[in-house]
Amino acid sequence: MKKNITQKILEDHLVSGKLEKNNEIEIKIDQTLTQDSTGTMVYLQLEAMNIDSIKTDLSVAYIDHNTLQTGFENADDHEFIKSAAFKYGLVFSKPGNGICHQLHLENFGKPGGTLLGSDSHTPTNGGLGMLSIGAGGLDVAVAMGTGIYRLKMPEIMNIKLKGDLNPWVSSKDVILHILDILTVNGGLGKIIEYSGKGIKALSVTDRATITNMGAELGATTSIFPSDELTYKYLKSQGRKKDWIELKADDKAYYDSTIEINLSDVVPLVAKPHSPDNIATVNSLDGLKVDQVAIGSCTNSSYSDLMKVAKILKNKKVHPDVSLCISPGSSKILKMLAENGALADLIESGARILECACGPCIGMGQAPKNNGVSLRTFNRNFYGRSGTKSADIYLVSPETAAVSSLEGKLVNPESIGEAVKINEPKIYKECKSLFIYPIENRKNLEVVMGPNIKTFPLKDKLQDNIEGKIVLKVGDDITTDHIMPSNASLLPYRSNIPYLSKYAFSTIDENFWEKCQDNGGFIVGGENYGQGSSREHAALVPLYLGIKAIFAKSFARIHKANLINAGILPLEFIENEDYKDLEFDDKILLLNLKNELTENGIIEITNKTKNKKIKGKFNGNSRDIQILKSGGYLNWINKKLEADKE
Numbered sequence: 001m002k003k004n005i006t007q008k009i010l011e012d013h014l015v016s017g018k019l020e021k022n023n024e025i026e027i028k029i030d031q032t033l034t035q036d037s038t039g040t041m042v043y044l045q046l047e048a049m050n051i052d053s054i055k056t057d058l059s060v061a062y063i064d065h066n067t068l069q070t071g072f073e074n075a076d077d078h079e080f081i082k083s084a085a086f087k088y089g090l091v092f093s094k095p096g097n098g099i100c101h102q103l104h105l106e107n108f109g110k111p112g113g114t115l116l117g118s119d120s121h122t123p124t125n126g127g128l129g130m131l132s133i134g135a136g137g138l139d140v141a142v143a144m145g146t147g148i149y150r151l152k153m154p155e156i157m158n159i160k161l162k163g164d165l166n167p168w169v170s171s172k173d174v175i176l177h178i179l180d181i182l183t184v185n186g187g188l189g190k191i192i193e194y195s196g197k198g199i200k201a202l203s204v205t206d207r208a209t210i211t212n213m214g215a216e217l218g219a220t221t222s223i224f225p226s227d228e229l230t231y232k233y234l235k236s237q238g239r240k241k242d243w244i245e246l247k248a249d250d251k252a253y254y255d256s257t258i259e260i261n262l263s264d265v266v267p268l269v270a271k272p273h274s275p276d277n278i279a280t281v282n283s284l285d286g287l288k289v290d291q292v293a294i295g296s297c298t299n300s301s302y303s304d305l306m307k308v309a310k311i312l313k314n315k316k317v318h319p320d321v322s323l324c325i326s327p328g329s330s331k332i333l334k335m336l337a338e339n340g341a342l343a344d345l346i347e348s349g350a351r352i353l354e355c356a357c358g359p360c361i362g363m364g365q366a367p368k369n370n371g372v373s374l375r376t377f378n379r380n381f382y383g384r385s386g387t388k389s390a391d392i393y394l395v396s397p398e399t400a401a402v403s404s405l406e407g408k409l410v411n412p413e414s415i416g417e418a419v420k421i422n423e424p425k426i427y428k429e430c431k432s433l434f435i436y437p438i439e440n441r442k443n444l445e446v447v448m449g450p451n452i453k454t455f456p457l458k459d460k461l462q463d464n465i466e467g468k469i470v471l472k473v474g475d476d477i478t479t480d481h482i483m484p485s486n487a488s489l490l491p492y493r494s495n496i497p498y499l500s501k502y503a504f505s506t507i508d509e510n511f512w513e514k515c516q517d518n519g520g521f522i523v524g525g526e527n528y529g530q531g532s533s534r535e536h537a538a539l540v541p542l543y544l545g546i547k548a549i550f551a552k553s554f555a556r557i558h559k560a561n562l563i564n565a566g567i568l569p570l571e572f573i574e575n576e577d578y579k580d581l582e583f584d585d586k587i588l589l590l591n592l593k594n595e596l597t598e599n600g601i602i603e604i605t606n607k608t609k610n611k612k613i614k615g616k617f618n619g620n621s622r623d624i625q626i627l628k629s630g631g632y633l634n635w636i637n638k639k640l641e642a643d644k645e
């Protein structure tokens with residue numbers, strides 16, 4: 001059979017199952033990554049698993065999200081993660097080194113390999129042909145402990161790129177164009193494989209921008225072939241030995257294919273408050289801008305920032321605009337410093353921020369009240385910037401830079417000839433902020449500060465569950481709605497009781513109070529839980545006593561997180577039934593021990609309305625065992641014990 005890239009990598013890593021659509025498979029994970037805002041949970045879970053050593057070839061613990069240290073909490077989390085990294089033999093990336101995905105691309109990602117990361121943008125490394133999947137922290141902890149990840153075999157969608165990019169159009173515009181076509185749930189249950197002659201127009205970092213925002217399509221991951229451009233990139237990073245050629249066979253099978261002519265793409269913008277709310281830059285020409293933020297794991301590469309520096313050279317940022325720039329890695333910052341581009345940026349009036357996620361996750365630079373912020377980031381969910389009244393627009397680095405000079409949104413074409421940057425032949429060594437594993441790790445202990453609380457464990461699933469609907473929400477609810485993140489909340493990622501006070505606070509400020517009478521149920525629309533991989537969006541509802549969530553559909557990572565936490569996700573069989581469940585209705589689920597079966601149907605009794613509707617449990621026998629054990633940690637511990645005997 002003619003194979004696509006995904007099939008080739010999965011075949012190489014298959015531990016069990018058949019590579020057929022929707023089948024449960026187990027694959028070997030070569031590498032894992034964690035970042036600090038999900039990482040504390042991961043290492044608490046790894047500790048609770050009681051293992052001696054990790055089973056991956058390489059695991060890296062990055063500190064990049066919570067780098068604002070306004071109190072001891074974040075610093076304590078860093079210390080805890082560092083001590084866990086030492087204990088288990090991981091590479092540790094200190095705060096200030098850069099954003100996990102950019103650093104991983106530069107230093108560790110390998111074509112043909114598998115990577116599991118506790119961050120939804122892990123697919124960034126698909127830009128160099130690595131099958132890179134984002135998952136909840138517990139799945140990553142288990143992958144470290146056992147070397148294995150289980151998933152439902154996704155469909156493979158081929159996006160064929162042809163033609164060439166017009167001047168001033170970049171890979172960010174390409175992925176915004178794709179988001180316009182597919183929307184934020186168009187990638188659900190799919191791996192997206194890019195092919196076609198058009199890929200030659202895209203460097204590895206351009207490709208990484210596209211695979212990065214595959215997360216916004218809801219895709220399991222996205223991947224590019226590994227070709228001579230991949231070779232050049234790895235060689236420039238001093239890693240040519242990591243290169244292998246990887247491409248789909250001629251006439252390989254795909255479940256679906258779409259074709260995109262790169263020359264049809266124009267400068268685009270994602271309007272508030274969703275990455276698929278796409279318009280052309282021209283259609284919003286002249287929109288007054290207060291802030292421009294350049295960086296994030298989507299657009300902070302060397303060539304992105306060099307383009308920005310070239311545009312800003314010898315010019316001044318508009319007096320009404322605050323322009324901030326966060327480079328993707330310390331290596332990139334060092335290169336900009338050495339070649340003079342940093343001086344050009346400073347001279348133009350840019351604020352240079354730390355190499356970290358920064359404003360992308362609301363760690364500083366919240367816009368002014370009712371402010372308009374143009375960002376090169378990947379998410380513009382409501383409230384994420386830290387200012388609820390602000391409007392966030394997602395754009396390319398070119399559009400961001402040119403608009404920062406004009407004080408308004410403008411098409412970069414308006415300034416004349418496009419800037420061109422050649423990828424560097426050699427990326428300078430810059431490893432001072434990495435700490436590598438030491439040989440003798442015996443007797444090393446983890447260090448836990450007072451802010452680190454153990455996470456909630458659940459009792460075994462009860463046979464009958466009764467409670468009230470405490471919240472009903474619409475479609476595309478994000479994890480930023482469920483468990484907001486910003487500079488004041490991120491320090492409490494290892495403190496579920498504290499975080500619980502803020503669950504759903506952008507939607508219903510009284511949610512916490514409504515849950516105090518023994519929790520209950522939540523009703524959601526399509527794509528419930530899209531966005532981040534944060535387990536907190538499951539652990540906090542668990543802590544508040546949420547027992548089941550009824551939705552039209554769930555986002556992949558969030559659904560896995562709910563099951564891992566021990567919360568039952570049920571999907572309406574008839575979307576119409578959504579209307580029959582309302583806030584405060586009394587709900588009963590009966591006889592779950594028998595009724596909960598593989599892809600089975602559960603009766604949802606609405607006692608208030610005296611009505612019965614049906615919900616589907618889209619899960620397998622292992623998911624059922626996990627739910628019945630009261631969560632993945634309880635289940636895996638039993639399994640590891642049994643394996644030892």
Ligand code: MIC
Pocket residue numbers: 037038065118119120121361379485531532533534
């Ligand atoms: C995000 O971009 O939303 C985050 C912050 O990186 C999250 C992880 C988190 O919530 O800690 C993600 O993408 O998974």
Ligand code: SF4
Pocket residue numbers: 065099119121296297298356357360361377378
């Ligand atoms: Fe960090 Fe933003 Fe990327 Fe998330 S999306 S990893 S917060 S830069």
